[in-house]
Amino acid sequence: MIRERGLSVRVKLTLSYAGFLLVAGGLLLAVVWVFLLRYVPSGPISGDGPFIPNRGDLVRAFVPPAAWALVFLLVFGLVGGWILAGRMLAPLARITAATRKVGEGSLSHRIDLEGPDDEFRELADSFDAMLARLEAHVAEQQRFAANASHELRTPLAISQTLLDVARSDADRGPDPLLDRLYAVNARAIELTEALLVLSRTDRRAFVREAVDLSLLAEEAAETLLPLAEARRVVIETDGDVTPAVGSPALLLQLTTNLLHNGIVHNGPDGGVATVTTAIRREAAVLTVENSGPVLPAPLVATLTEPFQRGTERIRADDTGVGLGLAIVKSITDAHDGALDIVALPEGGLRVTVQLPRRPRPAARRPTVVT
Structure with a gap:
């Protein structure tokens, strides 16, 4: 099944972290803004005495720093989120690498994930246990094929020798059945040798x-x-x-x-x-x-x-x-x-x-x- 390439999980987590931090910072600035508005008059203040800012002065003083603060939170969230997501997904990268090796035929590879007993550790241990059972099952099948092929070689070789002797007997005339048995036995020998080669190559014992x-x-x-x-x-x-x-x-x-x-x-x-x-x-x-x-x-x-x-x-x-x-x-x-x-x-x-x-x-x- 062909699927379109989407964003990686690390990118999605990074954007989620940055977005959450940006929203939280925006809410905090909004609360501060509402709080300041309660103590700042809306119009100009006339008369002698100390300077009292109005809301226009507050906007000019508060909005630019608040915007720069949001930009900083966005950059900080992206960088920090990328680092945190990488650390969180590091065990998943090892599990992915292990699945690729298994796909290439390396059933002996294990993840051996260290760290606390969390969900990633449980997944890695289950994967290792599955590989161990699968490797044992495949090895058992290979041993059976090799042993069966090896055991069949001797009786087939004996049968071939007996058929050679019978065909070379001068007192026996042409016998189509004997020739047919000889061909069938030769084919069985070829099959046995082929199965033996196949089992040896699967074990990579060379x-x-x-x-x-x-x-x-x-x-x-x-x-x-x-x-x-x-x-x-x-x-x-x-x-x-x-x-x-x-x-x-x-x-x-x-x-x-x-x-x-x-x-x-x-x-x-x-x-x-x-x-x-x-x-x-x-x-x-x-x-x-x-x-x-x-x-x-x-x-x-x-x-x-x-x-x-x-x-x-x-x-x-x-x-x-x-x-x-x-x-x-x-x-x-x-x-x-x-x-x-x-x-x-x-x-x-x-x-x-x-x-x-x-x-x-x-x-x-x-x-x-x-």
């Missing part, structure tokens, strides 16, 4: 190193060249040295998944898959673009969800397990990067990954205004 994205692009192209030739897809790579920081293995997995996606979801009669790397300001950019049929925008928006495929692009042979782009998004998020998927007007996709060229500095606690 060491960050210097890596060149252009070399990873070339390695992925060489690895997938036989698949591309079988599908009559031309692989094009372009880009100079593109340094980044991250896990070489995971970033190679990311590049391979993107290029594999560009090959298997290309046009039915072949096409082109292009991998380019570049440096843009403080980011290392990897772009994979492929030809293919035109995709609707609502479908493109769901492609990074697990087990979600572009149904119009599915082919019967080797289309993957539906976790390719989900793994790409997970690896990108784990490297504090940004992923952008755009459907091309002429057909196909353009996937852009932006990664930091240097490690992100450690998170600093927001400064509290005192």
Whole structure:
């Protein structure tokens, strides 16, 4: 939901403080004015004796200082209100910073608000407790996925070995059912490995190193060249040295998944898959673009969800397990990067990954205004 940008709470509080002080000062001056009017005659005073001012003299003597007093109260109220509002809203700034970090995927961040047990402290403690429960729940899900994937690897590997032995038996003739079981088992192994990679990247359990994205692009192209030739897809790579920081293995997995996606979801009669790397300001950019049929925008928006495929692009042979782009998004998020998927007007996709060229500095606690 798009909303118009309004005044900040600090500005509203400042204006409220200044307005209240101005009204209070005006009322005070009005009371003084009414009090003085009771003892000052309305007309001129004639006769000998000491000078007695009339109301005209009172207006000339009282109104200018009163106006300057109101101006002073207005300035004082604005400056003082701005300072007081900043001190009052300092805990809210820390809570806002914490919500942004959580939105970026940092569930381990806590507010740890100090100070008296007031409404802000109660809100911060409730938020920290919610984050603790959410982090524990997510960690439990990740451990379950990792443990289940790990436990499934052994029986699937044994089944694959038995199927290899059965298929290589010279006394056994061609068996379509055996070939079908072999393909299903191989697909289950791919799914298990993909789930294991996905659970590891979600935990960010890897060491960050210097890596060149252009070399990873070339390695992925060489690895997938036989698949591309079988599908009559031309692989094009372009880009100079593109340094980044991250896990070489995971970033190679990311590049391979993107290029594999560009090959298997290309046009039915072949096409082109292009991998380019570049440096843009403080980011290392990897772009994979492929030809293919035109995709609707609502479908493109769901492609990074697990087990979600572009149904119009599915082919019967080797289309993957539906976790390719989900793994790409997970690896990108784990490297504090940004992923952008755009459907091309002429057909196909353009996937852009932006990664930091240097490690992100450690998170600093927001400064509290005192």
